[in-house]
Amino acid sequence: GNSVTQMEGPVTLSxxxxxxxxxxxxxxxxxxxxxxxxYPGEGLQLLLKATKADDKGSNKGFEATYRKETTSxxxxxxxxxxxxxxxxxxxxxxSGTYKYIFGTGTRLKVLA
Amino acid sequence: DAGVIQxxxxxxxxxxxxxxxxxxxxxxxxxxxxYRQTMMRGLELLIYFNNNVPIDDSGMPEDRFSAKMPxxxxxxxxxxxxxxxxxxxxxxxxxxTGExxxxxxxxxxxxxx
Numbered sequence: 377g378n379s380v381t382q383m384e385g386p387v388t389l390s391x392x393x394x395x396x397x398x399x400x401x402x403x404x405x406x407x408x409x410x411x412x413x414x415y416p417g418e419g420l421q422l423l424l425k426a427t428k429a430d431d432k433g434s435n436k437g438f439e440a441t442y443r444k445e446t447t448s449x450x451x452x453x454x455x456x457x458x459x460x461x462x463x464x465x466x467x468x469x470x471s472g473t474y475k476y477i478f479g480t481g482t483r484l485k486v487l488a
Numbered sequence: 489d490a491g492v493i494q495x496x497x498x499x500x501x502x503x504x505x506x507x508x509x510x511x512x513x514x515x516x517x518x519x520x521x522x523y524r525q526t527m528m529r530g531l532e533l534l535i536y537f538n539n540n541v542p543i544d545d546s547g548m549p550e551d552r553f554s555a556k557m558p559x560x561x562x563x564x565x566x567x568x569x570x571x572x573x574x575x576x577x578x579x580x581x582x583x584x585t586g587e588x589x590x591x592x593x594x595x596x597x598x599x600x601x
Binding site: 408410412417418419420421422425427465469474475476478479480481 | 492519521530531533536538543544579581583588589590591592593594595
């Protein structure tokens with residue numbers, strides 16, 4: 377079946393550090409891939425997405441590249457800020473379906 | 489633009505009581521989703537509506553849970569009777585049919601004592 381595996385958190389970084397949150401997936405067909413972010417006390421917000429292999433999604437300095445050969449969609453940011461502290465969810469959606477498969481989420485804490 | 493609206497934001501109730509959670513999707517969105525988030529199980533899809541019709545309720549935990557969507561701008565999730573293990577954050581999300589991006593509301597934090 378389809379699944380998403382994220383690195384365990386929490387991840388604690390100093391401000392301006394480089395961020396990588398790993399995400400790998402298992403899916404039949406050609407899924408679309410997403411990163412959602414959840415700030416404290418809020419709902420999930422779409423951060424970025426990619427719909428086909430080698431696509432790069434980007435937003436707010438975050439990037440992720442859809443790697444079919446490694447079935448990965450790792451989230452990166454070159455210089456994190458305290459305001460990036462949140463929980464990040466990797467998710468997939470298979471073509472023609474409405475269902476998201478979410479990862480377990482990775483909590484990021486950025487210290488000033 | 490108004491996002492997905494949920495009410496109440498917080499609910500504390502006692503075991504055995506009825507709980508009703510409410511959701512107003514984004515105008516023009518005809519797909520609506522109810523999710524439950526817990527530490528143990530993460531995010532789980534409870535039910536999916538399309539054009540006000542329940543399409544997939546396989547995630548509804550048991551008969552104590554029910555959901556309705558009487559019109560395109562309103563949905564409810566009801567738990568009767570509530571139990572402590574129902575304590576969780578319940579999210580509503582909406583999307584346009586055919587679009588993969590879902591837009592989440594702020595959630596209702598439910599505590600059943």
